[in-house]
Each structure stands twice: as structure tokens, then as C-alpha cells.
Amino acid sequence: MMPKGKVHLVGAGPGDPELLTLKAARLIASARVLVHDRLVSDAILAMARPDAVLIDVGKSPKRHPVPQEAINEILIAQAKAGHDVVRLKGGDPFIFGRGGEEALALAEAGIACEIVPGITAAQGAAASVGIPLTHRGVAEHVTYLTGHCRADQPLDVDFSKLADSDGTLVVYMGLATIAEIAGQLLAHGLPSATPVLVVNRATTDRERHLLSTLAEIAEDVAASALEGPCLFVIGAVAGLAGRLGRIRDDATVFAVAAQ
Structure with a gap:
């Protein structure tokens, strides 16, 4: 044998x-x-x-x-x-x-x-842009969420546990569901001005970014016509992208709405 x-x-x-x-x-x-x-x-x-x-x-x-x-x-x-x-x-x-x-x-x-093991998209995207996923006094923990359910079923998530301004929420595969996710987070108390950073095709030569807020992210994503894999970083650390100045010069930035 x-x-x-x-x-x-x-x-x-x-x-x-x-x-x-x-x-x-x-x-x-x-x-x-x-x-x-x-x-x-x-x-x-x-x-x-x-x-x-x-x-x-x-x-x-x-x-x-x-x-x-x-x-x-x-x-x-x-x-x-x-x-x-x-x-x-x-x-x-x-x-x-x-x-x-x-x-x-x-x-x-x-x-x-x-x-x-491999470097997961959250780590790669955050490092490529230059933002931390956790930061003392800003984000004490990080949560990974998939925006795509098995067999294309609707999201079945307890958003009351995710609407936490003390942490970072990273959404994988959320391009088609970001409007629903943002709406649920807003409905459960996350502030409308919460920064949201989108990293498209992270770590590749086609990497692009969109910096927005929770209130505006759905509209900004629709206007940007983003395609391909996107990762969403939601929380105060996303707002550090501009301050750290690490969004790559050769990448297209679609919008800057967060402070």
C-alpha cells in the first residue's frame, strides 16, 4: 500500500x-x-x-x-x-x-x-497603512468580524457587543454588507463620527484606501466603486492614519472624512 x-x-x-x-x-x-x-x-x-x-x-x-x-x-x-x-x-x-x-x-x-500560520489581513493592512490595531488609552482590544456569512446567509451578529468605542473592530469581507454593519453599530450606540478606514488589496502594488466615518462609510464606499478584497478598520485607531502620515504615496486615497 x-x-x-x-x-x-x-x-x-x-x-x-x-x-x-x-x-x-x-x-x-x-x-x-x-x-x-x-x-x-x-x-x-x-x-x-x-x-x-x-x-x-x-x-x-x-x-x-x-x-x-x-x-x-x-x-x-x-x-x-x-x-x-x-x-x-x-x-x-x-x-x-x-x-x-x-x-x-x-x-x-x-x-x-x-x-x-500566516499574517492575517488585519495585521497586514494595519501595518501597510501604519496604524496600530491596539493603542494604549485609545483601543484596549481588537475584534475580528466576518461580513460574509456561510452560504451567503444574512448576518447573524449581536451588534450590542461590538458597538464598543474602547476597542477596534476589523471587518473582513464586508464590502457588500458595510451599510448594514454601520447602521447596526450606529443603532447600538457607536458614535457617528467614529473613524473607519478601508484598505483595498492590502500590501500589494494595487493597494488603495478610503478614510471615512461610521455615518458616511456606506455612501463613501458606494461612490468609490471599490472592488476586490477590502478590510474595514472601525474605531479611534483608524483616525491615526492621517496623523501618522503612513498612507502610502503611491496608493489612491478616495476620501478623507475622519479627523
């Missing part, structure tokens, strides 16, 4: 290949099979060995050509065929990456699995 291969669930980081961990880079360069998401950059995929089999299982809003159950089956089948597999995910595999579901499926199938 052919020995089983191993699956590495690898975080590709927010986009810039130089933000890969050394371990991630080594595994990408040596993997026989590489199963990747849509947001993994071409520059990172180009690091794969010439004879590697690249399997695209990427999803986009309202378009899931390869369901999660099928992805699990691909990983299991490739490992059972004796291949060492890299399952490459944007950001970190365990932060809105469904890595836990894949790890459970592999465990149930008796496949060895190793997790290789």
Missing part, C-alpha cells in the same frame, strides 16, 4: 510575497500538489516548483465553484495518493479561512496535517 502523504494548511499572508513566513515559502517551493484559494497572488503561486500540480479551488461572493466538501475530498484524495500537499490560503488559515473544517476532515480521514 502506498504511504499516505501529508497536508500542510499554509497561510499565504495578505498578498506581499515578502510577508510569507520562511516555512511557508519552503513548503510552497517543494510541494508536489498545491491547492490554492482565489486571493493567493500570482507572485506567490510562481514560487511553486515547475512540475507542481496547482489546483484552484477559489471562491468569490455568491460563486463557489468548488464547495467546501469537495475541497476536503481533494485534499484527502491527494494525500492518499501519496502526495505531500500544500493547502494555500490567503492570510491565516484559521482566521476566516475555514482551516478548522479542513483540519477536522483530514483528521477523520487519518491524514496527517500541519498548520503553518
Whole structure:
């Protein structure tokens, strides 16, 4: 019987290949099979060995050509065929990456699995712009929220727990739902002047920004015609973007409404 291969669930980081961990880079360069998401950059995929089999299982809003159950089956089948597999995910595999579901499926199938963490989009975007996610006396904690629910279902969130002016709220995949999120936060008491920073295509050469307020963010996003992955930083730390002067000179700033 052919020995089983191993699956590495690898975080590709927010986009810039130089933000890969050394371990991630080594595994990408040596993997026989590489199963990747849509947001993994071409520059990172180009690091794969010439004879590697690249399997695209990427999803986009309202378009899931390869369901999660099928992805699990691909990983299991490739490992059972004796291949060492890299399952490459944007950001970190365990932060809105469904890595836990894949790890459970592999465990149930008796496949060895190793997790290789990556820089998540919140960290990459904040660092690229130059703002902290926590800051003494300004933001004592940070919360990550997905703006996209499983199977495109409506948001099911207790916004009363998120409308906290003492912390930072980071919204992943919220481009289509930011109007609802902002409205709920306002309704639960977060001040209308709360700064909101949008980072589009963070850490790449196509990075763009929008600096707004909670009251105006929905209108500003609609006017900006932003496309592609966007991350929303909501809270007082977002207002530090202008003060720190770290919004990149070569990036387009759509609006500056926050103080």
C-alpha cells in the first residue's frame, strides 16, 4: 500500500510575497500538489516548483465553484495518493479561512496535517497603512468580524457587543454588507463620527484606501466603486492614519472624512 502523504494548511499572508513566513515559502517551493484559494497572488503561486500540480479551488461572493466538501475530498484524495500537499490560503488559515473544517476532515480521514500560520489581513493592512490595531488609552482590544456569512446567509451578529468605542473592530469581507454593519453599530450606540478606514488589496502594488466615518462609510464606499478584497478598520485607531502620515504615496486615497 502506498504511504499516505501529508497536508500542510499554509497561510499565504495578505498578498506581499515578502510577508510569507520562511516555512511557508519552503513548503510552497517543494510541494508536489498545491491547492490554492482565489486571493493567493500570482507572485506567490510562481514560487511553486515547475512540475507542481496547482489546483484552484477559489471562491468569490455568491460563486463557489468548488464547495467546501469537495475541497476536503481533494485534499484527502491527494494525500492518499501519496502526495505531500500544500493547502494555500490567503492570510491565516484559521482566521476566516475555514482551516478548522479542513483540519477536522483530514483528521477523520487519518491524514496527517500541519498548520503553518500566516499574517492575517488585519495585521497586514494595519501595518501597510501604519496604524496600530491596539493603542494604549485609545483601543484596549481588537475584534475580528466576518461580513460574509456561510452560504451567503444574512448576518447573524449581536451588534450590542461590538458597538464598543474602547476597542477596534476589523471587518473582513464586508464590502457588500458595510451599510448594514454601520447602521447596526450606529443603532447600538457607536458614535457617528467614529473613524473607519478601508484598505483595498492590502500590501500589494494595487493597494488603495478610503478614510471615512461610521455615518458616511456606506455612501463613501458606494461612490468609490471599490472592488476586490477590502478590510474595514472601525474605531479611534483608524483616525491615526492621517496623523501618522503612513498612507502610502503611491496608493489612491478616495476620501478623507475622519479627523
